[in-house]
Amino acid sequence: MANSKRDVHVVFLGPTGCGKSRLCNFLLEDDKAFKVNASFQSVTKGIESKWKSINTNNELIAFKFIDTQGLADTTMTNAEVVSTVAAAVKQDIQYVNYFVIILRAGRLTDENRNALEDIIKAFKLSDDERKKHAFLLLSHCECSNQQLRDQYEKECLADRTLKKLLIVRSNRAINFQCIGLPQPSEVNEWMYEGIMKWMNVQRKGLLEYLSKPIEGIRPTNDGFFENICTIL
Ligand SMILES: Nc1nc2c(ncn2[C@@H]2O[C@H](COP(=O)(O)OP(=O)(O)OP(=O)(O)O)[C@@H](O)[C@H]2O)c(=O)[nH]1
Numbered sequence: 635m636a637n638s639k640r641d642v643h644v645v646f647l648g649p650t651g652c653g654k655s656r657l658c659n660f661l662l663e664d665d666k667a668f669k670v671n672a673s674f675q676s677v678t679k680g681i682e683s684k685w686k687s688i689n690t691n692n693e694l695i696a697f698k699f700i701d702t703q704g705l706a707d708t709t710m711t712n713a714e715v716v717s718t719v720a721a722a723v724k725q726d727i728q729y730v731n732y733f734v735i736i737l738r739a740g741r742l743t744d745e746n747r748n749a750l751e752d753i754i755k756a757f758k759l760s761d762d763e764r765k766k767h768a769f770l771l772l773s774h775c776e777c778s779n780q781q782l783r784d785q786y787e788k789e790c791l792a793d794r795t796l797k798k799l800l801i802v803r804s805n806r807a808i809n810f811q812c813i814g815l816p817q818p819s820e821v822n823e824w825m826y827e828g829i830m831k832w833m834n835v836q837r838k839g840l841l842e843y844l845s846k847p848i849e850g851i852r853p854t855n856d857g858f859f860e861n862i863c864t865i866l
């Protein structure tokens with residue numbers, strides 16, 4: 635039995651098709667929770683959210699995962715998407731514990747860079763205090779070995795946009811992770827076992843990070859939420 639209970643609200647943001655809905659479904663352990671599709675236009679519209687409770691270290695954590703509409707889409711400007719998403723998030727929850735920013739590993743296109751700059755600006759994520767609420771994930775890394783994942787991390791730390799989000803300790807980005815979440819039905823049968831195993835390792839690592847209360851945060855304007863979250 636858990637001794638205490640805590641709500642953790644996590645908002646997933648990123649360019650269209652980067653894998654936000656796929657990641658939410660994976661964390662929810664429900665492939666049908668949110669619609670996932672390879673499409674040029676944003677599949678998710680506005681926001682969608684779902685709860686999942688997880689018992690860790692004598693604490694029951696009720697996660698609210700908030701999937702959002704992708705930026706850099708062909709039908710709406712980034713400014714329109716950001717304001718639609720921000721308004722919907724504010725209506726849905728009173729505070730955000732973590733903003734998970736997802737990007738497909740590989741070269742950063744101008745469109746995706748602009749989308750990230752707009753996200754960082756809209757939610758003030760380059761601010762030293764707010765950065766503690768940001769987590770950068772590179773998706774589509776299921777075939778990348780440790781050396782390549784380390785190289786991606788270095789490239790992100792050197793990138794003029796991505797480095798604004800990252801918290802660095804001993805030359806490592808602590809709020810960063812590479813993930814690979816192909817649909818199990820599409821995985822090459824020779825690689826299936828290994829990829830499935832790695833997926834479970836990733837789920838555990840990410841949920842552990844998101845479960846940790848954020849330390850050193852100044853109380854927010856009303857003090858009601860103490861030091862674990864931020865007001866939008
Ligand atoms: N191989 C691989 N495919 C992935 C990964 N993440 C997502 N995909 C696939 O990429 C496509 C787009 O994923 P979605 O989760 O729908 O992307 P999204 O960010 O929610 O897109 P929008 O809702 O349009 O903004 C789907 O076909 C997913 O199965 C990954 O890490 N590896």
Ligand SMILES: [Mg+2]
Pocket residue numbers: 654655656669670677678701702704
């Ligand atoms: Mg989606």
